[in-house]
Amino acid sequence: MNSVALIAAADAVSGNIATVGYGLAVIGPGIGLxxxxxxxxxxxxxxxxxxxxxxxxxxxxxxxVEVLGLLGLITGFIFS
Incomplete structure (x- = not known):
């Protein structure tokens, strides 16, 4: 595998893990509801x-509960 393909694959995978965390934070209010x-x-x-x-x-x-869910979702968009 050449280095260009390896760098392209690494760029495709890189991202902000906090976005996933904020998305998972919306599950809590759903259970609460x-x-x-x-x-x-x-x-x-x-x-x-x-x-x-x-x-x-x-x-x-x-x-x-909905305010908490929306706050978690919007926070993900603000900090990403």
Whole structure:
């Protein structure tokens, strides 16, 4: 293998590993959303009379979790 091909292969592989890390950081809020929504539905099934309050609290929690996910995604674009 000549040196030009080796350098071209190294350039194709090189990149910023932080971009992968920030992309993986979005998985955490996704798991958090699944737990949050699942537990809210479970609470609504157990006590239907407080479903309005649970739904309101769930939407506030979803807003916070989504902000964290978007922050992790945008941070990857800013620092790369």
């Amino acid at each position: 699944g737990i949050l929504i699942g537990k809210t539905i479970e609470g609504m099934a157990r006590q239907p009379e407080v479903s309005g309050q649970l739904r309101t609290t769930m939407f506030i929690g979803i807003g916070f």
